[in-house]
Each structure stands twice: as structure tokens, then as C-alpha cells.
Amino acid sequence: MSKKMKVVAITGPKTTEIVEVTRPIPREDEVLIKIDGCAICTWEQRVYTTGKFKMPFLGGHEVVGHIVEMGKKVRTKEYAVGDCVAMSVINTCGICYYCRRGEENLCVDSYANLSEDLGMFGPGGFAEYKVMSPHKLWKFNSDLPWEYGTFAEPLACVCTSVHKAHIALGDDVVVIGGGIMGIFHMMVSKLRGAHVIMSEIDDSRRKLAESLGCDITFNPKEKDAVAYVKELTGGRGADVVFNTTVFPEVATQAIEMTGKLGRCIMYSSVKPADPIDLNPDELHNTEKIITGSVSPSIEGFDTAVRLLNKGMINPEKLLHGVYPYEQAQEAFETAIIPGTYRVIIRF
Ligand SMILES: [Zn+2]
Ligand SMILES: [Zn+2]
Structure with a gap:
């Protein structure tokens, strides 16, 4: 039977x-x-x-x-x-x-x-x-603890995303959103030697990010996110922006706060899946790269398990x-x- x-x-x-x-x-x-x-x-x-x-x-x-x-x-x-x-x-x-x-x-x-x-x-x-x-x-x-093993997959998604961003030592990285994916992006970017700024409206999430090593956090309801990121980066904008939120208007901000030669990664799905305005002339002049990241690659999975295991x-x-x-x-x-x-x- x-x-x-x-x-x-x-x-x-x-x-x-x-x-x-x-x-x-x-x-x-x-x-x-x-x-x-x-x-x-x-x-x-x-x-x-x-x-x-x-x-x-x-x-x-x-x-x-x-x-x-x-x-x-x-x-x-x-x-x-x-x-x-x-x-x-x-x-x-x-x-x-x-x-x-x-x-x-x-x-x-x-x-x-x-x-x-x-x-x-x-x-x-x-x-x-x-x-x-x-x-x-x-x-x-x-x-x-066995429970940590369930984090291999989400961390793998993040390792795949961070891999695409080509972070160099000392790069200014902005993470938008302090949910689990935002926190993991912050932690992995720190391992890659970045200076990480997080935009998150929730106080307790910002505190958690800070306790886990985030360099700067701010509330985008209190500050103009794009202007503040530019202020923190000598007017240049960030080298890398990870958008981990679902809102189309935040996607626009993510692109705006990305500096010349910067990489802007749309990590999360965007709901509603509405189009946003994009200025091709600005892309021409800034050479910024806008891309996305979805699901984990095998390499990302392997990296995630190593990071957890060690x-x-x-x-x-x-x-x-x-x-x-x-x-x-x-x-x-x-x-x-x-x-x-x-x-x-x-x-
Ligand atoms: Zn998942
Ligand atoms: Zn296939």
C-alpha cells in the first residue's frame, strides 16, 4: 500500500x-x-x-x-x-x-x-x-538552527540581484525598502564593501537595518528621497540603487537617484504593473544602466548557502x-x- x-x-x-x-x-x-x-x-x-x-x-x-x-x-x-x-x-x-x-x-x-x-x-x-x-x-x-535553511532561497534571489550591480569597494548603494529583501540587499552589499543608505518609512525597520550594519537610513516621507541621496553623494547620485518596493512611483525615484554610470536594479515586481516615464536623453547623457533581477541563479543559490553556512x-x-x-x-x-x-x- x-x-x-x-x-x-x-x-x-x-x-x-x-x-x-x-x-x-x-x-x-x-x-x-x-x-x-x-x-x-x-x-x-x-x-x-x-x-x-x-x-x-x-x-x-x-x-x-x-x-x-x-x-x-x-x-x-x-x-x-x-x-x-x-x-x-x-x-x-x-x-x-x-x-x-x-x-x-x-x-x-x-x-x-x-x-x-x-x-x-x-x-x-x-x-x-x-x-x-x-x-x-x-x-x-x-x-x-534548521529554520535558517529556509532563508537560502530568498537570500539566493538577493545574491543574484547584487551580482548584477557590480558593486565596487566604497560604492554608494541605496536600498529602497526595509523588508526582508531590502535588509538582505543591505547585508550582502555591505559584504561587498559598499556604503549603504536605506530609504524606508517604518521606524522599526530602519532601526533593524541600522542594528544590522546599515550606514544611513532615512524616512522618505520626511525627506525628498532623490534630493537627499544626491546630497549624501556629493550631488552625483548613487552608484547602485536596489528598488525592493512594488510601487511604480518609487521606480521613477529609483532611476532619478541613480548617478552617472550607476546601476539601477528593479528587484521586486511592480504592482500595479503601470508604465512610468523614462527620459532616453538622460540615459544617453548619464550612461546609467536600468535593469531587473528575478529569481535565483544557480550561482546565486550556491553563494547564499555558503554565506549562511559560514x-x-x-x-x-x-x-x-x-x-x-x-x-x-x-x-x-x-x-x-x-x-x-x-x-x-x-x-
Ligand atoms: Zn520567495
Ligand atoms: Zn530552461
């Missing part, structure tokens, strides 16, 4: 259900993971709040677990049964134009067939077990709470409260 497992599915707006499904069986070249916990990210929060996605939605892509079974043909000395692992659960096809170029975060097939074997849709981290390909796992330092990034203060899966509904309700950092569902 096939074994069963519990999963937490979103079945409608503001509705989660604990569903029993057949536990997947790893093929000879796959690994079975017992999931320890999975964090609730913005994507899952959005589906939970709106109910807009194919249902039932089995979310969860910020996952940590440990290996309980390795297929006969898995040949790696990187890890073994019992090891704690961080996981990259979003598919990459390996053969599309972008995968072939090593830009697998832009894979054209990355959201295909996720959890469809369970009769659900989504990356599948809110489950007791998950079958994984060995190359999508990273050994996680078991001396650390204690170079400590995510402790970004962890709001851990809920057993039986209290998943409460976990989601907590996660959607504005200002909450990460909420983890434990399995």
Missing part, C-alpha cells in the same frame, strides 16, 4: 486545507526529502489573499529538509542520508535558450508541472515530503515565527500582516 503524507494547500481566498495525498516515490536518480519547514513568501501570500491561481495551490519554495532516501543511481559525495539540505524547488528545463546560457532563472519552462503529480499546482514546499533531483540540493550546516549572513532577526502545519491558517494570517518578517510552517 502506498504511503501517505500531509500537505497544506490553498483552496480559495483566505482558505487553507490540510490534505492527505500519496507520498511521492523517488526514481533511481532522485532523492526523497523529509521537509522540516517552509517559509511563506510574497507569492504564497498573494495567492492566499486573492485566491488567484490554479487551485488547489500547493505553495512553498523557501524550503529546508533532510534526506531520508537516495535513489540507487544518485552518485554524489556532497551529501548522504540524514543530511540537512536547502532546496531549489522551482523547475529549470536545462535546455532552453536561457538555461543553455547559464541564466536558468529566466528559464521559459520554470513553472511547468510543479506538483501536478499530486493533482495540485505550485512549487510544493508546504508538504511533509518532496522528491528532488540531486543537483537542486545544497548541504546545509546542521550546527545552525555565518556570514545571520537571518535570525528576519524570522518572525514558526507554526506547526496544523496551524497553517494562523501562519498565513500572521504572514499577511504588513511589517511581518518571515513566518515558517513546520512539518
Whole structure:
């Protein structure tokens, strides 16, 4: 008789259900993971709040677990049964134009067939077990609290973003927004030798950023953000700006406060996805680069796990709470409260 497992599915707006499904069986070249916990990210929060996605939605892509079974043909000395692992659960096809170029975060097939074997849709981290390909796992330092492993994926997204910004020692970097992604951008930029300025309206988030090493913080409701950044940078504007907020008007500010030769990275999705004005003549004259960053590259994932494993990034203060899966509904309700950092569902 096939074994069963519990999963937490979103079945409608503001509705989660604990569903029993057949536990997947790893093929000879796959690994079975017992999931320890999975964090609730913005994507899952959005589906939970709106109910807009194919249902039932089995979310969860910020996952940590440990290996309980390795297929006969898995040949790696990187890890073994019992090891704690961080996981990259979003598919990459390996053969599309972008995968072939090593830009697998832009894979054209990355959201295909996720959890469809369970009769659900989504990356599948809110489950007791998950079958994984060995190359999508990273050994996680078991001396650390297991909860830290759920930060590998969001930190990987940030490492990928920071990589694009080509930060040089002493560069002036502005991070707009002090949520978990803003804080991680600040921390990784500091590791790269930047002088970091954060724009954030919330007092407690600014205090947290300062306690974690941010050089300057300010409230953009009290100061003209563009003018202030120029004032702090001798009139030049910043070398790098990371916009981690969703508002189109802030995207405009981000571009304006980027100096000549600067790099402006649109990290977050922009909602509503409204166009903004852009002055091509200004781009001509300033040679500033405006780009975006989405999802983690393999290299970004690898970097993130190394930073966590060695204690170079400590995510402790970004962890709001851990809920057993039986209290998943409460976990989601907590996660959607504005200002909450990460909420983890434990399995
Ligand atoms: Zn995420
Ligand atoms: Zn691909």
C-alpha cells in the first residue's frame, strides 16, 4: 500500500486545507526529502489573499529538509542520508535558450508541472515530503538552527540581484525598502564593501537595518528621497540603487537617484504593473544602466548557502515565527500582516 503524507494547500481566498495525498516515490536518480519547514513568501501570500491561481495551490519554495532516501543511481559525495539540505524547488528545463546560457532563472519552462503529480499546482514546499533531483540540493550546516535553511532561497534571489550591480569597494548603494529583501540587499552589499543608505518609512525597520550594519537610513516621507541621496553623494547620485518596493512611483525615484554610470536594479515586481516615464536623453547623457533581477541563479543559490553556512549572513532577526502545519491558517494570517518578517510552517 502506498504511503501517505500531509500537505497544506490553498483552496480559495483566505482558505487553507490540510490534505492527505500519496507520498511521492523517488526514481533511481532522485532523492526523497523529509521537509522540516517552509517559509511563506510574497507569492504564497498573494495567492492566499486573492485566491488567484490554479487551485488547489500547493505553495512553498523557501524550503529546508533532510534526506531520508537516495535513489540507487544518485552518485554524489556532497551529501548522504540524514543530511540537512536547502532546496531549489522551482523547475529549470536545462535546455532552453536561457538555461543553455547559464541564466536558468529566466528559464521559459520554470513553472511547468510543479506538483501536478499530486493533482495540485505550485512549487510544493508546504508538504511533509518532496522528491528532488540531486543537483537542486545544497548541504546545509546542521550546527545552525534548521529554520535558517529556509532563508537560502530568498537570500539566493538577493545574491543574484547584487551580482548584477557590480558593486565596487566604497560604492554608494541605496536600498529602497526595509523588508526582508531590502535588509538582505543591505547585508550582502555591505559584504561587498559598499556604503549603504536605506530609504524606508517604518521606524522599526530602519532601526533593524541600522542594528544590522546599515550606514544611513532615512524616512522618505520626511525627506525628498532623490534630493537627499544626491546630497549624501556629493550631488552625483548613487552608484547602485536596489528598488525592493512594488510601487511604480518609487521606480521613477529609483532611476532619478541613480548617478552617472550607476546601476539601477528593479528587484521586486511592480504592482500595479503601470508604465512610468523614462527620459532616453538622460540615459544617453548619464550612461546609467536600468535593469531587473528575478529569481535565483544557480550561482546565486550556491553563494547564499555558503554565506549562511559560514555565518556570514545571520537571518535570525528576519524570522518572525514558526507554526506547526496544523496551524497553517494562523501562519498565513500572521504572514499577511504588513511589517511581518518571515513566518515558517513546520512539518
Ligand atoms: Zn520567495
Ligand atoms: Zn530552461
